[in-house]
Amino acid sequence: MANLLIDDDTVTVALSSVEKFEALHGNVTVPRSAIVSVRAVPDGMDELHGLRMPGTGVPGVIMVGTWRDHETVTFAVCHGRHPAVVIDLADQVYDRLVITVDNPEQVAGSLT
Numbered sequence: 001m002a003n004l005l006i007d008d009d010t011v012t013v014a015l016s017s018v019e020k021f022e023a024l025h026g027n028v029t030v031p032r033s034a035i036v037s038v039r040a041v042p043d044g045m046d047e048l049h050g051l052r053m054p055g056t057g058v059p060g061v062i063m064v065g066t067w068r069d070h071e072t073v074t075f076a077v078c079h080g081r082h083p084a085v086v087i088d089l090a091d092q093v094y095d096r097l098v099i100t101v102d103n104p105e106q107v108a109g110s111l112t
Helices: 017-023 102-109
Strands: 003-006 011-013 026-031 035-041 052-060 062-068 073-079 084-089 096-100
Touching: 003 102, 011 096, 017 052, 017 062, 017 073, 035 102, 084 102
Parallel strands: 073 096
Antiparallel strands: 003 011, 011 026, 035 084, 052 062, 062 073, 084 096
């Protein structure tokens, strides 16, 4: 499971070596000032739509990488059907981050 590193100015999705391989991507860092909204959801995979480009996807098992649909570009790290935090962004490469975490309500509260 990816770690979210939160400081006063940035949020970083810190990937393990395996997740970097799965995502075909390195860590993702965004400024806190780009955060539009944050919410906890019961199943991160339900938030992912569109085509995987690039990344690893086995629905219901693993969805790690970039998902694109006609409206948004999402970076996701979802392992299994677990609770996640959804971070909506403005003026960034990604429109959203969807990350499974052990404590999504706590994470969402720390970012609002």
